[in-house]
Amino acid sequence: MKRNLTFLIVLLAIGLFIFLGIALGRYSSRMMAAQIPEAACTLTMADIIQSAKGNVYEVDDPNYIEPASYNLVTYSVSEDEIINPVFDSIPSDLKDEQQDTALQKEAWQIFTTLIPSDDRQMVTQYMIFTDGSESTLAAVEQTEDDLTNWIVEVDLADLDNKDALFFTLIHEYAHLLTLNESQVSVDEEVFNDPYNIALLESKAAACPNYFDGSGCSLPNSYINTFHQRFWVDINDEWEKIDSLQYADDLSPYYDGLYNFYLNHQDQFVDDYSTTHPAEDIAESFAYFVFSPKPEENLIKDQKILFFYEYPELIELREQILNNICTSFPE
Numbered sequence: 001m002k003r004n005l006t007f008l009i010v011l012l013a014i015g016l017f018i019f020l021g022i023a024l025g026r027y028s029s030r031m032m033a034a035q036i037p038e039a040a041c042t043l044t045m046a047d048i049i050q051s052a053k054g055n056v057y058e059v060d061d062p063n064y065i066e067p068a069s070y071n072l073v074t075y076s077v078s079e080d081e082i083i084n085p086v087f088d089s090i091p092s093d094l095k096d097e098q099q100d101t102a103l104q105k106e107a108w109q110i111f112t113t114l115i116p117s118d119d120r121q122m123v124t125q126y127m128i129f130t131d132g133s134e135s136t137l138a139a140v141e142q143t144e145d146d147l148t149n150w151i152v153e154v155d156l157a158d159l160d161n162k163d164a165l166f167f168t169l170i171h172e173y174a175h176l177l178t179l180n181e182s183q184v185s186v187d188e189e190v191f192n193d194p195y196n197i198a199l200l201e202s203k204a205a206a207c208p209n210y211f212d213g214s215g216c217s218l219p220n221s222y223i224n225t226f227h228q229r230f231w232v233d234i235n236d237e238w239e240k241i242d243s244l245q246y247a248d249d250l251s252p253y254y255d256g257l258y259n260f261y262l263n264h265q266d267q268f269v270d271d272y273s274t275t276h277p278a279e280d281i282a283e284s285f286a287y288f289v290f291s292p293k294p295e296e297n298l299i300k301d302q303k304i305l306f307f308y309e310y311p312e313l314i315e316l317r318e319q320i321l322n323n324i325c326t327s328f329p330e
């Protein structure tokens, strides 16, 4: 009897050991899968974040004039491919860039490699522009004929700096993520008359959630939740500065934004984030993707931790990091 009991206990122990072993194995392989992107990618991530640092409101040259920007070619997007290029008329010195299909496709492939297909269904056009090197690297905007569709725009002159390109593409992607039709219902009247301040104010007053300047955000949208949590206290102060951008002389506006940043450095991941709440969430998202999970708890850390509240965004972050670090190792 005693021997039998011992036998049973040994059997149970072996069983438990095997079960625990399997469970632990599963757990640790899942942990490893989650840690692979960061572990393999730490250097790349740090470089990408570093590329985003810079004082955007400190203009060295007081006579600085924004360079002219030219649209070169617009493609339609079909699944992962770009088709049917439509060429713009441009100065003759830009013909080479306009005809450089290989480089244009390379930039598109970087975007499609970074962002999983299901997460970029709103992108229906891809446009190549240039304003020379630096200045604007990339942008997104709605198509004119359907405000639920979006155009991804890339400057062909800025493809050499891959780190800055990765950061900017993820920043731009964050706009698609936070402003698409499942998040904000774009107001057609405002879209067609964006400088009509009276119209904007009446639409904003009628919106029970955050009005982002183009439409009323939905109650559970990322941007509404983000705005309610992080912007309510500073919104009045910021709006006074924001209104200065309609003046002829823009230096009070830029100085105002920079001082606003200096006064609230604990709240913003960088100075560009103070431009607009939509820029703040986009910039914070790019930091969420490329930074390790914050260990401190300043408001700027909370803005990164905000995205960890959404399992779909944690998964998207892992996919983006995996895609970058396997397709573009240092």
Ligand SMILES: [Zn+2]
Pocket: 171, 172, 175, 278, 279, 282
């Ligand atoms: Zn932006």
